Amino acid sequence: xxxxxxxxxxxxxxxxxxxAVNVLLALGWRNLWxxxxxxxxxxxGIAFSVWMLVFSWSMNNGTFGAMIDTAARxxxxxxxxxHPEYLDDPAFDHLINDVSGLVEDASNLPEVEGxxxxxxxxxxxxxxxxxxxxxxxxxxxxxxxxxxxxPSRIVEGRYLQGAGDLVLGxxxxxxxxxxxxxxxxxxxxxxxxxxxAAALAVVGILETGQAEMDRTLAQMTLDxxxxxxxxxxxxxxxxxxxxxxxxxxxxxxxxxxADGVIARPWTELMPEMxxxxxxxxxxxxxxxxxxxxxxxxSVINTFMMIIFExxxxxxxxxxxxxxxGQLQTHLHIEAFWLCILGTSLGLALTGILLALLxxxxxxxxxxTRELMMIYQMPERxxxxxxxxxxxxAVVSMLIGTQLAVLLPAWRVRRxxxxxxxxxxx
Amino acid sequence: MSNPVVEVRGASRVYTEDAVPVHALRxxxxxVQRGEFVSLAGPSGSGKSTLLNVIGGLDRxxxxxxxxxxxxxxxLNDTELADLRLHKIGFVFQSYNLIPVLSARENVExxxxxxxxxxxxxxxxxxxxxxxLGLETMGDRRPGELSGGQQQRVAVARAIVTEPxxxxxxxxxxxxDSTTTGELLDLLRVLNETRGVTIVAATHDPMVxxxxxxxxxxxxxxxxxxxxx
Numbered sequence: 001x002x003x004x005x006x007x008x009x010x011x012x013x014x015x016x017x018x019x020a021v022n023v024l025l026a027l028g029w030r031n032l033w034x035x036x037x038x039x040x041x042x043x044x045g046i047a048f049s050v051w052m053l054v055f056s057w058s059m060n061n062g063t064f065g066a067m068i069d070t071a072a073r074x075x076x077x078x079x080x081x082x083h084p085e086y087l088d089d090p091a092f093d094h095l096i097n098d099v100s101g102l103v104e105d106a107s108n109l110p111e112v113e114g115x116x117x118x119x120x121x122x123x124x125x126x127x128x129x130x131x132x133x134x135x136x137x138x139x140x141x142x143x144x145x146x147x148x149x150x151p152s153r154i155v156e157g158r159y160l161q162g163a164g165d166l167v168l169g170x171x172x173x174x175x176x177x178x179x180x181x182x183x184x185x186x187x188x189x190x191x192x193x194x195x196x197a198a199a200l201a202v203v204g205i206l207e208t209g210q211a212e213m214d215r216t217l218a219q220m221t222l223d224x225x226x227x228x229x230x231x232x233x234x235x236x237x238x239x240x241x242x243x244x245x246x247x248x249x250x251x252x253x254x255x256x257x258a259d260g261v262i263a264r265p266w267t268e269l270m271p272e273m274x275x276x277x278x279x280x281x282x283x284x285x286x287x288x289x290x291x292x293x294x295x296x297x298s299v300i301n302t303f304m305m306i307i308f309e310x311x312x313x314x315x316x317x318x319x320x321x322x323x324x325g326q327l328q329t330h331l332h333i334e335a336f337w338l339c340i341l342g343t344s345l346g347l348a349l350t351g352i353l354l355a356l357l358x359x360x361x362x363x364x365x366x367x368t369r370e371l372m373m374i375y376q377m378p379e380r381x382x383x384x385x386x387x388x389x390x391x392x393a394v395v396s397m398l399i400g401t402q403l404a405v406l407l408p409a410w411r412v413r414r415x416x417x418x419x420x421x422x423x424x425x
Numbered sequence: 426m427s428n429p430v431v432e433v434r435g436a437s438r439v440y441t442e443d444a445v446p447v448h449a450l451r452x453x454x455x456x457v458q459r460g461e462f463v464s465l466a467g468p469s470g471s472g473k474s475t476l477l478n479v480i481g482g483l484d485r486x487x488x489x490x491x492x493x494x495x496x497x498x499x500x501l502n503d504t505e506l507a508d509l510r511l512h513k514i515g516f517v518f519q520s521y522n523l524i525p526v527l528s529a530r531e532n533v534e535x536x537x538x539x540x541x542x543x544x545x546x547x548x549x550x551x552x553x554x555x556x557x558l559g560l561e562t563m564g565d566r567r568p569g570e571l572s573g574g575q576q577q578r579v580a581v582a583r584a585i586v587t588e589p590x591x592x593x594x595x596x597x598x599x600x601x602d603s604t605t606t607g608e609l610l611d612l613l614r615v616l617n618e619t620r621g622v623t624i625v626a627a628t629h630d631p632m633v634x635x636x637x638x639x640x641x642x643x644x645x646x647x648x649x650x651x652x653x654x
Binding site: 020313318323325416417421 | 504510525531538
């Protein structure tokens, strides 16, 4: 007793208050369950926000990944080794040399699943009285067969097998009025302004689902192309690399390659896909912000109700000696628990759903098949879990709920204990 | 030898209600010595609760000074006032005002936790005080599981476990029957006589007044009568 009486107030203010943290944590958690329905409702709002962001981001990750993979497997690859100026100026003489050395170099990389050498040029394709412009590509049929989906796009005839074979896009074949076995003559510009010419028999017609390709594409063997367009045996326009994982694209593109070539990642080869992904993610981000704002207002409302209901109790805590800052901390801790509850619920639901979908996939309706082909999407979508979205969702909910409590907590901090204690229950 | 715990000098408290000034306290002088058991009586609106609030640092006088244990409350900011209440004053409220989500034992430990008392010492002191008040079997019960009398005893335990210089009680018997009130007052008397706890209780209840050694009556914000014995 004497010790308490003799203790000056100034020194009391310096006493450690760490013991208060435990009781504030316990108070915050238990207070949540004084009104379970309201707690579950508010936590559900937080859970929905977390679910919405993480689930949709993960599904989009999977979708974008599938689109990129489909596009890469069909034609473009994840990385292309080109002449440094070829992307901006696809002139015929922007060639890469020592292709066999580059193929050997690329094939030894563990990230690389397959390589394909290609040379290409625009040409005038003629059959009988009809002539149309097209994109003629020389490919190695064996390399393409390993990983490219182009051979599987054949709708009539067969894919390239050897010298003299020609495959046309379905619309180009229709425009030229040719079918399997018909001969097509191609005229173009070879190296150093020479005339490039080839006459080959159509062995197959393919349909990619992309109008531009179906209207212009013509494929022949690389040897036929080199002969007709007068390229050297070790020259081509692109070495196309397919990787096991899309995430290795930057690393493979960024490694040192031979002099006189440059590695282009798919992000440079398909800038429109990058823009589409960014656009979709911007929309997603905006939607999440809107939902988060609604959740913040819901938390504000919850805590305004809490301090209204517990005014007398909060006044009593002040009367017993709790500082204004501790009382404010008390509410922030309660909001923290609410956020932990909501985010845990949201992440658990998201995890379960994504786990189920990662096994079974999300089937797309038959009516969207044409659209899927155009956008190179698979028939089933599989999620790819986004840790980044998880981080963003949890941190933004933590910050959002803490900001939401600022106003109610400020009111509590300013509360006069004598007035609070007068309030009727 | 003069050893005042409470010193009130010329304290007035004026409220404004609907733009009309209400004089809840008018120039009150009061000194309470250590170890006294004082009752503040008077009709409703006489100023007894206001005086109790001013002494307890829950309200500030419009004019005049209040000192507790030698510390002038007028000089303290809100945080310092909170610290003074935490360390020097115990409160017993009319409606018990226990924290409903904490058990009886946790309620008793609460103020010690705010003070930063270690866990082992807290547990021991809480167990001792609950036992001395006959509540040793009630420690794990929450307030809603206790009777009114038991809740008020827990509130007293919470108020005195930190051995404050002053115990303030605002209508401590208002919600209790006469038997429970008698038990509570016996308890307060024991605390006052054996532990030397200084008690100031605002009350309407003649039974509480009869237990107090010093009875002060207020009327219209002024001390009308101050008698001992």
